[in-house]
Amino acid sequence: MDISAKMVSELRERSGAPLMDCKRALVASNAGVTTEAALMDAAFDYLRKAGLKSADKRAGRATAQGRVCVKLGADAKSGAMVSLGCETDFVAATDQFIGLLSELTDLALAKNPDNVESFGGAMLPSRKATVGDALKEFISKSGENTQVVAIARFENPAGRVGSYVHFNQKVGALISLSTTASADKTDAFLKQLGMHIASSKPTALSRDEIAADLVEREKAVYRESEDMKGKPPEKVEMILKGKLEKFYGGIVLNEQPWVHDDKITVKTAVEKALGAGSKIDRFALQQLG
Numbered sequence: 001m002d003i004s005a006k007m008v009s010e011l012r013e014r015s016g017a018p019l020m021d022c023k024r025a026l027v028a029s030n031a032g033v034t035t036e037a038a039l040m041d042a043a044f045d046y047l048r049k050a051g052l053k054s055a056d057k058r059a060g061r062a063t064a065q066g067r068v069c070v071k072l073g074a075d076a077k078s079g080a081m082v083s084l085g086c087e088t089d090f091v092a093a094t095d096q097f098i099g100l101l102s103e104l105t106d107l108a109l110a111k112n113p114d115n116v117e118s119f120g121g122a123m124l125p126s127r128k129a130t131v132g133d134a135l136k137e138f139i140s141k142s143g144e145n146t147q148v149v150a151i152a153r154f155e156n157p158a159g160r161v162g163s164y165v166h167f168n169q170k171v172g173a174l175i176s177l178s179t180t181a182s183a184d185k186t187d188a189f190l191k192q193l194g195m196h197i198a199s200s201k202p203t204a205l206s207r208d209e210i211a212a213d214l215v216e217r218e219k220a221v222y223r224e225s226e227d228m229k230g231k232p233p234e235k236v237e238m239i240l241k242g243k244l245e246k247f248y249g250g251i252v253l254n255e256q257p258w259v260h261d262d263k264i265t266v267k268t269a270v271e272k273a274l275g276a277g278s279k280i281d282r283f284a285l286q287q288l289g
Contacts, residue, residue, distance in 0.1 A: 001030055001039055011043055021047065047140075065089045066149065066288045067098065068172035069105040070163040076187065079161035080109035081174040083149040083286045091144045100138055104131065104148065112153050119151055152284035159281065160186045164194020170288040173197035177270070179278035189273045192260065197285050202253035205280060210251070218247050253283060 003026045011022040022043070029042035066085035073079065084101040086092050103124055113119040120132035127134050131148070139146050152174050154161050159178035166172065173194040179186055204210050222228065222243045228236050249255045254267040261269065270278050 001033065001036070003027065003030065003039075007036065007040065011040060011047075014040075014044060064289050066092050066146075067101055067169045068165055068286050068288065069101045069169075070165055070172055070174060071102075071105045071109045072161060072163065073109065076160045076162070076183065077157055078109065078153070078155040079163055079174055079176075080105055080112075080151070080153040081163065081172050081284060081286055082108050082151050083172070083288055084146065085149040085288055086142070086146045087144040091142050091146070094142075096138065096142070097146070100134065100146075103127070103134075107131070108151050108153055112155075113151055116148050116151055119148060149288065150284075150286045152286065154282055154284075156281060160190065162187055162190025162194060164191055164198055166198050171198045172286050174284045174286075176281040176283070177274075177278065178281055179270075179274040181274040181278060186274060189270070193266070193270075193280070196256075196259045196266065197253065197283060199259055200253075200256050201285060201287075202256055202283075203251045205253050205283060207248055207252055207255075210248075215244070218244065253280065 003023070007026060008019060008023050011026060012019050025043040025046040026039065029039060029046050033039045033042055064085065065088055066083060068081065068083045070079060070081045082101060082105045084092075084097070084104060086097065091097055103126060104119075107122060107124060108119065111122055113122060120130065120135075122131050123129070124131055124134050127137075129137070135146055135148070154174060154176040156176040156178060159176065160183065161174065161176050163175065164173045175190055175193055175197070177186065177190060177193070181189075219240060222240050223236065228239065231239070249257065249265075254265065256266050258264050258266050258269040264272065266280075270280060
């Protein structure tokens with residue numbers, strides 16, 4: 001069957017592949033087909049297979065760029081946050097990348113995946129493909145390794161879920177907070193809290209979430225420091241206690257100084273703004289780059 005320039009152009013529009021790749025696909029598929037429609041379908045499948053193979057080769061490339069997206073349920077009782085990484089900010093800024101990330105975040109909100117690995121097998125209804133296959137198709141078109149870096153999803157029937165995404169869309173926070181305060185008041189505070197998390201970058205909500213070996217390593221560093229030499233044991237322990245308090249205050253969200261008033265902790269700020277008994281249940285921080 002003769003391959004026309006029109007067929008090459010139509011295949012390019014359908015697949016997004018370069019013109020020369022489309023022509024090669026049509027030539028390679030031009031055997032055993034009897035209609036133009038059949039040839040176009042065969043060439044499209046040829047390009048898809050080639051693209052998936054190419055995507056597998058790119059899987060090891062670094063994905064330091066990308067975007068963070070958050071979607072909240074209509075009643076703000078649930079929310080999901082997804083980080084999608086790629087190789088360059090150029091690709092991250094494209095409508096295709098942003099559209100894919102939006103679909104992935106909608107899916108995470110609806111399906112509550114256990115982890116990034118299981119999320120790869122979830123079906124994207126709009127694309128009639130799994131997340132993993134949709135990513136491979138995007139990689140084949142963009143030429144960049146593109147992967148889901150992190151997922152978080154919270155649900156809080158007794159409170160509200162809020163979020164904050166920095167203007168560069170590379171840092172985001174998702175928070176679940178229990179309170180009896182009004183929705184408007186809670187949502188306004190949640191935005192402030194999200195800004196605090198994005199800025200102060202806590203790694204735990206409370207002390208008991210910090211691994212014991214990390215605490216012991218901190219103690220060892222302090223004990224062996226120059227300013228501890230020659231001091232009596234009781235003095236060392238007193239100094240050590242103070243340094244650990246400062247350590248916890250740096251990484252534990254509830255104990256961090258509140259960015260809007262560093263004379264109080266975040267935990268105190270929550271109750272001061274929303275009333276006694278109000279508390280943070282969970283939080284997630286995601287950052288790219």
